[in-house]
Amino acid sequence: MxxxxxxxxxxxxxxxxxxxxxxxxxxxxxxxxxxxxxxxxxxxxxxxxxxxxxxxxxxxxxxxxxxxxxxxxxxxxxxxxxxxxxxxxxxxxxxxxxxxxxxxxxxxxxxxxxxxxxxxxxxxxxxxxxxxxxxxxxxxxxxxxxxxxxxxxxxxxxGSLVSDYKTRLQELIQADKDERPHYHIASIDGPPHARVYTALVSAGEHTLGEGTGCSKKAAQQDAARVALEQLLAEREASDEGAATALTAAKR
Structure with a gap:
């Protein structure tokens, strides 16, 4: 050109x-x-x-x-x-x-x-x-x-923004720890026509989140959402703490 x-x-x-x-x-x-x-x-x-x-x-x-x-x-x-x-x-x-x-x-x-x-x-x-x-x-x-x-x-x-929490959580965990999240259905409650599934998501030995849904997939997505929001909040808090410590050190 x-x-x-x-x-x-x-x-x-x-x-x-x-x-x-x-x-x-x-x-x-x-x-x-x-x-x-x-x-x-x-x-x-x-x-x-x-x-x-x-x-x-x-x-x-x-x-x-x-x-x-x-x-x-x-x-x-x-x-x-x-x-x-x-x-x-x-x-x-x-x-x-x-x-x-x-x-x-x-x-x-x-x-x-x-x-x-x-x-x-x-x-x-x-x-x-x-x-x-x-x-x-x-x-x-x-x-x-x-x-x-x-x-x-x-x-x-x-809700039309990307909402595949499982994919986003996996990307975040693999970037930080080179691990994969694992999902487990902890309980199934309710009558056959209105089941409520409870899912847990973990990485290594740590449970990261718990979620519920009317299907196994929905419960896993909800658990991933909870875990992702918690991890992102912790990361922001850590960044703020590091910035505060750096400011204090410069005084």
């Missing part, structure tokens, strides 16, 4: 975003993959922007969930945020915006299909949000993010 065509791709993206950059070089940097930076010796890739965009995105999505759903627990809010900002979700947002057409990739990465890889697109999406934040300020970034995520944020209320 020559320079004129690339500028047109960037202009089309600005229209889709509903935001025009004062410094379009920031936007170009957001799409500069490390393979391109290394191959063409341009010096700066999009990794620092990705770091910043991740923080901005988390803050905006957390704020919107907090405002829209005052009845939800901390664990539930954490779970929903993790679903909204996961790699697959961000890659899908990138495809809707056609960010692949804006990516600057090294030859090897390009030939291996890098412009449509979830990881590459998700990183570029976060970097792009950081470029909006740096160019126009937090309010502009907030408006862009809410515009992109509005339907998904509303989908929380009717």
């Amino acid at each position: 020559d320079s004129a065509e690339y500028d047109k791709a960037m202009a089309r993206l600005e229209v889709r975003l509903g935001y025009s950059f004062d410094n379009r070089a920031l936007l170009r940097r957001a799409f500069t993959h490390r393979s391109y930076a290394n191959e063409f010796d341009v010096g700066v890739d999009n990794q620092r922007l990705e770091y910043l965009g991740d923080a901005v995105l988390d803050l905006v999505v957390s704020t919107e969930l907090f405002k829209r759903y005052p009845e939800l627990s901390e664990g539930r809010l954490s779970y929903l945020r993790s679903q909204l900002v996961c790699e697959a979700s961000l890659a899908e947002q990138s495809r809707r915006l056609d960010l692949g057409a804006c990516m600057l990739l090294g030859k090897g990465e390009f030939l291996s299909g890098g412009s449509d890889k979830d990881s590459v697109l998700a990183d570029a999406y976060e970097a792009m949000l950081a470029s909006v934040y740096l160019d126009g300020g937090f309010q502009c970034a907030y408006e862009v993010i809410v515009n992109q995520f509005d339907e998904l944020l509303d989908a929380v209320s009717d």
